Amino acid sequence: MRKLPGIGTKTALRLAFHLVKGARDDVRRLANALLEVAERIHPCPQCGNYCDGALCPVCRDPSRDQGVICVVEEAYEVGAIERAGRYRGLFHVLGGRLSPLDGIGPEHLNIDGLVSRITEAPETPAEVILATNASVEGEATAVYLQGLLSPHVSRVTRLARGIPVGSDLEYVDGTTIGEALAGRREM
């Protein structure tokens, strides 16, 4: 249990004792749930998001806009964008970001899958939105992908950077204020 993220030796011991002490049925149910995850949940062959069917719920939903692909680093970020409720296109999960210092190159990410998905599609998507994180590695990944995709896709966009909604300028860092100034929009 100690191998789980955020769980140290003490917490692992506490959890283990709780399981040993508790009802056997509960332990069996947890074990079966874990087995089910290990067996049934797998990456969607089209977008890389997790799913338990042939395709993930987004990819198999015909009402989604098939002409827009939003590229994210991790599968849990699909949820963050879905909760925002403003996006009706498809996703593509890279499974990480380029990070040469950690030895993560393009070959470790689901980038080949993205390129073949775009080039082999019957209709080339109209737009690819690069929604990698606003960190240094996320930006580098976006720039790399832009170079790779722009010959194939007419519109490669990036999420806007700026002041988060509800924020006071006073509490926003200088770099973000600089980006918000550079990206200011006509009202």
Added chain:
Amino acid sequence: MRKLPGIGTKTALRLAFHLVKGARDDVRRLANALLEVAERIHPCPQCGNYCDGALCPVCRDPSRDQGVICVVEEAYEVGAIERAGRYRGLFHVLGGRLSPLDGIGPEHLNIDGLVSRITEAPETPAEVILATNASVEGEATAVYLQGLLSPHVSRVTRLARGIPVGSDLEYVDGTTIGEALAGRREM
């Protein structure tokens, strides 16, 4: 002392005892500094920022771009934008934001000063950047000012809203993700 923000009865007492107990000279220096603030520091007649001369340092700096005015709610936000180091124009401090629930209308803010500054200038500024906060009141203030200024100024812009630099999508709220999607830019 209890009237100062963030200082309750206990802290006020502690401060008072500290002053009574401490060196008389220190107390006199503090009192004189306060008097000096009360006497010398006043709003800049042009922009409303605080200054100790005829004009504030930004307004009297001839190297600043005289054709751009950045409108902020409070004087301390001038500092936030200055620290970002990306802005070379002038400022205008409103002294608050429109907030009908608190009884704050246009007449309570330095809005007349802004309009007369723009209409009476020998050269109309090319751009007004509305940098009010990304809160509900800040947005309402920006929309109000836009209506007021757009007949006089050719470009009225607003700071970009979006993902703050360095942030992970996972920790950004849904409304901000929605704004960042809506404001996405070509790479």
